[in-house]
Amino acid sequence: MGGDRSGRRARGAGIRGPHSALTDFLAANNISAQEIRDSYQQRVRQAEDEVAQAADNGEGPSNAGEGGEEIEEEQAESSAMAAERTRKRKRNQDEAIAKIKKGKAAKKTAQKKKKKGSDDDSDFEDMMDMYKKAKPLPGQLENCESCNKRFTVTPYSKAGPEGGLLCTPCGKEMLKDAKAEAKASKPIVRKGRRKLESNRLDGMTAHGPKTLQQLCIEKLANHSEDIDELGEMPEGIMNRISEIFSKKRAMNSKTMKLFLQPDMDRVAIHEAAYLETDDYDQIFAVCPNVKEISLRNCCQFKDSNIDYMNEKARALSHIQLLGANLVSNDKWTELFIARGQDLKSFKVEWLDAAFDDQVVEALTTFCPNLERLKLERCKRIGPDSIDAIARLKHLQHLTLRFYDPITREKLIHLISSVGANLRTLCLEHFLDTTSDATDAVLETIHTTCRHLSKFRFTENNECTDAGFVNLFSNWPNPPLRYVDVNSTRDLDNTNPDGPEEMPIGLASDGFRALIAHSGAKLEFLDLSSCRHIEHEALAHVFDGVRQYPFLREINLSFCPVVDTEVVAGIFRSCPQIKKVVTFGCFLVADVVVPRGIVLIGAPRAQEQLEQYGDVVLDFQREALVEREEMKAMGRIVPVMG
Template sequence: MAAERSRKRKRNQEESIARIKKGKEAKKKAARKKKRGPDDDEDDDDYDDMMDMYRKAKPLPGQLENCELCEKRFTVTPYSKAGPDGGLLCTPCGKSQTKDAKAAEKALKPVVPRKARRKLESNRLDGITTRGAKPLQQLCIEKLANHSEDIDDFGEMPEAIMNRLSEIFSKKRAMNSTTMKLFLRPDMDTVAIHEAAYLETEDFNQIIAVVPEIKKLSLRNCCQFKDGNMEYLIEKAQQLNEIQLLGANLVSNDNWINLFSARGKNLKALKLEWLDAAFNDEAVQALIEFCPNLSRLKLERCKQLGVDSIRAIARAENLEHLTLRLCKEIPRNDLVELILAVGANLQTLCLENFMDSKEEPDDDVLIAIRDTCTHLSKFRFTENHECTDAGFVNLFTNWPNYPLRYIDVNSTRDMDNANPEGPEDFPVGLADVGFRAMMAHSGSRLEYLDIASCRHIAHETFTEVFDGEKQYPQLREINLSFCPVVDTQVVAGIFRSCPQIKKVVTFGCFGVSDVVVPKGIVLIGAPKAQDAIEQFGDTIFDFQTDMMRRENGIVVPTMA
């Protein structure tokens, strides 16, 4: 039985080999026929098969052979290249032939100019959407950044250019203990280092030593800023009145309190972000107690802060700019009390991610803002699912505040995944009526608008607000990302209603396609773009002519 199975398996193998050989012969004949052409005689196939019998077999690996090009003797390997006449080539000639073939193939391909996608994405994330030739000043700044190790001194440069150089050095990770010295001069009063991750502890003391009259200090990602640096700053920086530190997690809570008690009378602005282990409620209470002239306060992602910090900030009498983003849940009543206490003098109010999961949706916070804040120019109220559309309507209807210049209300929507459309009776977050009231109140002076993820605004509302007849003369940038109803018609309406628009962001808006972008405008995030995320406008579009054609019933397919 076993012998029969063995014979059967051997017979199947032989049949498979025969089929493979037959297939290879058919492919060879088809190739010769294609090469021969339709006018040649088919009997040549028999002649070619006969001549194959007399051709010399190729040498096997390990044998010696003469190179077809240089005629040198070499040892054949499995990787030996074939020559143009069927012979073999030595290793140098084989490499040269491969190189020449690649060069010829590259020369035949059409040259397609491509942008460095990584660079474009990096610039886009930095908010840079320029197109065309760079200004001479920008080219000089980038050249300096590329040769940072060869520079001894910047000389007398304006503060704006020094700050721009610091940004580029930080972005290129070129800010270290050596290059940092280029940005320090004894006559300066402002030091801004946007990426201090490569600086050592001694470098921070050197900043204060070289710039003794410093008034404004900004250090981002200063992970090596320690207690010793804070003590040196308290002792030497007598005129310091503005401090911005990001990631200074090695400073103890006691040294924060010492800073406020020693330099509190001069301190006017404090910006702290990403503090984990220290800077708790006691430090905030000391800040409010010892800093009576504090006018600008920004506390974001400081994990130790809670309700006591909110109650302490409510006692600040001279606050004009307030930005808060805490990690702990804050009861709504405490937040309302804060706004009622400090809102009358505020020019900037930014409240991010303030939600209490234990309470039902309510508009107490927006009511407090409407009743108290009458001097705002910038308003940010994001990631909230407690306030309703009726609350936004009440806020922007007959609000005695001047029209806002900056509005960011992204992600104000219902968070129930089981019901993504939200409740029908009372929409949660910014919806149709609230959006209309917002644009009616601030549309005349609005410059920046962010309503990303406000998914409860209907398509009819967008087309009504941006219909080409209503004009928003100052609006330069708008973010509509992840508003699913936004389509080509809405974007075209924005182009007609906003004569100064420069940037439109539409990530996640899958109805946007085939938009002709007017000259001077950049459309970012259109999902139907084949290669580039950014679509720059090249065509000059006459908005008045377009509106006249639409009034006469003439449809312009390129814009809507």
């Protein structure tokens, strides 16, 4: 039993209650409260005993004097000890206060370093938590740190900069100041960058202030839901408003009515994705005399709309439907039967579910007077459609892009049949992977076509540079206005420079022949990804002396030899140039862009995809003066290479 009690006593002796801040402070400085209490009580008892003993003995003055001297000595010694302890306690307090202040300064320094990105941890945070004053609980009264006003603490009371609490008005003011500082510290973001890039992709590269007409059109687009009618406007402005509405995805069932007038003969909706099936019927109900219809992304255009169009739009002769995947093959055939001899233009694109070779056969059978035909990305048409198109003897504009491979013989037969009357020839992505490189298609174009003004021949790895030289050399066709030969190159990734003895695609000699034939009238030139054109050829053509007075836009993207010299030569040789595209041309460094010209895609343009010219160079000034003098004499004779 005794052992159990001793064990329990030993275990219980280690139990300690909560400590106050004063107890922790005294323990940290080796000051014992019990020792102070015992010493004080001993001195009190000793003094009481001495006084009582002196009274009992009745000692005289001498003894009383001796006892008094001893008591005075003891009291003096006790006072000295008390004074020493007081000084020690004050010294310890001063050291503790200094340590607290030092900890606060270290904490502020650590916070500043943390804001600057420093990873150093503060060693004083744990120590500072010991001396923090407990925050008042909600419902208690507290003085505001800022205005010293008495207020009731709530869970939403803000903390002040010195650790106190703030009243509601001061808290709101501090929050407002913090937001203002955060807003001022944020980096300035160029809000118009996305808009500029969007306009660049749309081909809008105008620099400087907007015209009043453009501002009015944009204001209309921003408040499209509040417009009741547009009134009578010129067709060009109406079409421009429609383009902006389409771009902003504001063309819907309500806003579409703004562009429909009973006397209109042309309706163009550039983004019809938000229109419903009934909206298409309304177009032909309001505009029964329409002759030309252009609907892009008309994903809800169905068979019922074909029936209604055949019934109401009797004068329709030009049809463009992009993305009309819900129209069946039978309805396409019924449309061609209804239009018959009157259909002059037909354009479709992005058709997956229907529109096969039999539909193309019906088109060429019932609509033999077609002058403009565009079939792009229609998955169900193949080589049989080429033979059907070859029977259209009145074609003037032909654009084809097939998914399936088309043999060389099919293309030669097509060009030989319809090429004599063509003004536009666009053949995209025609590859015959079963045969070797040959220039028979280009030879047929050279022999047959005599009236082309626009020529697009892209994504081809069969024709050689010699074939392009033969095409443009001694070609009786007038100079071309629009040329697009992008991605005509060798596709062997293991040999990016192509074969040395016979370059594939448009190379240096073919480029010189192209410029010699069409440079005098050329307005648009796309040489993107024609990687086999050498730097010498580009520098020779655009040397600043030879002039190309009508060239307004050129694309040299992903031609690795294009550098600053070539771009500067284009600025000198093309007085009417407005847009130069150089994506992937990493040799183009800092170029001084003349006024009125936009350079797009220069990789070293200080993180800008486009550079607008704002200076007039000396050669431009001289060219303008010379041009005005020649105009005054009634003649302008460009110097051609």
